[in-house]
Amino acid sequence: MKLKKPNLNSHTILLLITIALFIVLYCLGCILYGKKGFTHLQTFLNILITNAGLICIACGMTCVMLTAGIDISVGGLVAMDCMMLAVGMNKGIPAPVMVLLVILTGLVFGVMQGFFVGYLQIQPFIVSMAGMFFTRGMTAVISTDQVSITQESSPLYYAWANYKLKLPFGGYVNNKGVYNAPYIRINVVIALIVLAVIFFMLRHTRFGRSLYAVGGNEQSAAMMGLNVKSVKLRAYILSSFLCSIGGICFSLNTMSGSVQQALGLEMDAISSAVIGGTLLTGGVGNVIGSFFGVLINGTISSIVKTNGKLASSWPNILTAALLFLFIVVQSVFAAIRSKKAR
């Protein structure tokens, strides 16, 4: 018998590149802005807090992209979720009821998109574009104002949003001599649970593997007896469901609803997934990669913010450069592989 080599295929290498890139970027931030507090654990945790919603959404997006689909309705859905929560709280509806309502809306919305994509076989881009316009429109129908959630409108929700989960390590003493313990918020806990559950689901459940199979070769998947339509339907339900959870995480961070909220969030989710090694053509990808994709985007924003002088357009340009880099790396790997196969 031959010695077993570690299964290092090009996808694993891509994931490692993503993780390495995150570490390099973060170290860069620490070196440049160490004095401004970048080295504190809290800076990293703040990236998590700000992007908790995006992590959930990117997980859902990854699942859809694995089936070679796409869901660009997520930005609109998040805006609608935030607006529903904000208006609902201000009307005095209890927070748990609103949260359930938002999740239910997400599920119904996902069933519709999934039905159109899976069973009516309409292009996912078109379906979710319609979904995007619909959700943006509905947000404005609910309210065109900027609605905030305050302590008066919902003490419970306010308490959730401001709850600090203190960590027992990594604190620092500030210049006034007060010890600051690092903390995360509830939305980070939710996001990390989502990440772990989806990671596990993709690796260890039939549904998870079906997503890969459908994206790898849809016709083959059907021939092998998988119900492709149902797999797609469930993928879109999952995406919208996770998007609603992400919307709640997002709302817990912003505590407001507005028509202009979460503009372009779908693109952030897609770019995170792509930087994390998910292929738009389907069948390849992992939520861990997408998680690091989100972190990379978050780190770039954080560096630009800490600098304070750079224009806010810099994160976009850097993300563009990164996306470009990753697409080039991916196609180089693809070229090497097809040469080997020849």
Next chain:
Amino acid sequence: MTFPGVKALDRVDFTLRKGEIHALMGENGAGKSTLIKCLTGINDFEQGEIHLDGIEEPVRNHSTKDAQEVGISTVYQEVNLCPNLSVAENLFIGREPLTGIGTIDRKTYTERAQKIMDELGVVVDVTRNLEYYSLAIQQMVAIARAVDMDCKVLILDEPTSSLDDEEVEKLFNVMRMLKSKGVGIIFVTHFLDQVYAVCDRITVLRNGKLVGEYPIVDLPRLKLVAAMMGKEFDDLQSIKSDENNVTYDELEISARGLGHTGTIKPFDLDIHKGEVIGVGGLLGSGRSELARAIYGADKANSGTLKVNNKEVKINQPIDAMNLGMGMLPDDRKAEGIIEDLSVRENIMLALQSKNGIFKLMTRAQQNELADKYISLLSIKTPNRETLVKQLSGGNQQKVILARWLATNPDFLILDEPTRGIDVGTKTEIQKLVLELSKEGKSIMFISSEIAEMLRTCTRMIIMRDGEKVDELSDDLTEENIMKSIAGGDKK
């Protein structure tokens, strides 16, 4: 079941007994694929019934999953697996063993997968992704998958077209093993040798109708071919013209030291006007690579090439096209045909790109040209606007051939033009090659079938391990060619 314009299957009876290997034969478009698709639930059928042993009701499958549940599994010519999943996953997807908490039991199915592949005598690491392995291994995985599903009926739809002899023998062993276990096997192939090697019984279809069912001993080759073609067997040996000793003196192509690093070692080659030159060798010996180097698909990085005694530089295929070359690639699905375009559009493609985008052809001109080639090559299509994907494999091949003929090339490279198509169409294509050469066109004919090249070529070059090793012209016999391909000491 009907296809556009043609009734694909017309009241066909087919019986498969337990523990037999049953060949399903017929020309392209005879209805073999359609019959299989009806059995496996991919296509619905309008009349008739399917009965299976042990099931009282007539069976009607609506999906491959239904078919698998009643014990009908299929392995297709094109591998229908997911390249991005591991071998083990491809074997078990959709029916993975589950653990107590409902997750898939990776350890168990990996072990089982390794055992299955070991039993079949295929050396693989089942945890590796499928795309890592050759097409032949992928095919074996597909068969392993079907076999492991406890099928009662196994349908093999041209499973051998991408396998080499040794792999075919392995497959046959597996088939015989299954047969002894009582599995009924439907075997579709174009290779007559293989039919006589393993099958017990033959059913012949023609134009969607049943010709007959015969025990193998009652149907010798000639009768089988006659039954498939529906006419007295046109003796293939006779198509080669008697003017065998024509001498060619005008050079069309002359290569000196042409090579492409990594795919083909430098070679010298002269091709005369009006000559049909064969390229023989095993799969992967550099036959296609030789053609690709001349045609510029792999840019040659050594040597010189003369066309019509003028030295030329070919950097990409369009240069070759402008010099009057054409190439029919061996993988028609990936490199040749554009399935979602019509027959007319597919025929126009090469001519259009040769002319450039500014020289548009009127629709009337296009129609005229398309019709001309449809009738010239007798392409079986309802009309010229039918999408190519609706045609059968042999007819798709003719469409690509028409595409290159439309550019009126002086030198045409045909890479495996007859693979996967039936005997009748094969003969037609061989005849066409000879006719073209009479018109003064030079043709390079690449094929795995020696008999076919003996019929068409006047000279052959032999490839081995990426190198041109021999050139045969006077002593062109099957024995000599075999010896040369096999290598070792000659005579």
